Amino acid sequence: MPKLIFLDGDGTIWYPKSTKRTQKPHWIYHDPSTKNQYLQHLELAPKIRETLAFLHSQGVLLVLISANPAPAEVAESELLNKLQYFGIEDYFHSYHSSPGDNPLGKAEVIQRILTQENLLPQDSLMVGDSYFYDYEAAQSIGVPAYWIENTVSNQPDVIPPEWQKISEVSDILEQINHLVEPTLKM
Numbered sequence: 594m595p596k597l598i599f600l601d602g603d604g605t606i607w608y609p610k611s612t613k614r615t616q617k618p619h620w621i622y623h624d625p626s627t628k629n630q631y632l633q634h635l636e637l638a639p640k641i642r643e644t645l646a647f648l649h650s651q652g653v654l655l656v657l658i659s660a661n662p663a664p665a666e667v668a669e670s671e672l673l674n675k676l677q678y679f680g681i682e683d684y685f686h687s688y689h690s691s692p693g694d695n696p697l698g699k700a701e702v703i704q705r706i707l708t709q710e711n712l713l714p715q716d717s718l719m720v721g722d723s724y725f726y727d728y729e730a731a732q733s734i735g736v737p738a739y740w741i742e743n744t745v746s747n748q749p750d751v752i753p754p755e756w757q758k759i760s761e762v763s764d765i766l767e768q769i770n771h772l773v774e775p776t777l778k779m
């Protein structure tokens with residue numbers, strides 16, 4: 594059982610209602626028809642609430658890291674709004690933004706949090722839908738990662754060995770299935 598799980602936001606735990614994972618999710622923040630009330634156009638991905646509740650109940654620290662071009666203060670206040678909108682803020686130990694223009698930006702945030710929590714990379718794992726910003730960033734510092742399979746995220750030219758792919762965040766429960774409650778099984 595990991596002690597801490599890093600989760601991406603857009604495309605991972607929530608996404609645009611109308612396009613889910615068939616388009617990069619960020620259009621919702623730019624399109625004139627959605628940008629001023631984007632919360633109403635977002636929804637949680639399947640089984641997110643149950644999965645977060647279960648992991649939280651097991652004492653796993655859940656940490657949200659979302660890349661955003663805005664200054665950290667603005668980005669993190671937006672993250673809190675989203676967590677509160679979905680009523681899932683209590684499941685999270687903390688939430689952070691990372692630079693929107695640096696694919697390895699999450700690695701710095703992950704490293705800082707692991708140090709603060711006195712944990713090793715292998716005590717944690719990362720789940721996200723971006724190959725470069727989530728999966729590779731985490732693996733670059735030794736954090737096991739799971740990539741949410743999709744066709745819109747930029748992908749590497751060379752397929753990495755043992756690429757860990759899942760369909761939904763809830764699939765990580767099967768990776769730790771000795772603790773999975775029957776009601777959460779597929």
Ligand SMILES: [Mg+2]
Pocket residue numbers: 601602603604605721722723
């Ligand atoms: Mg994402």
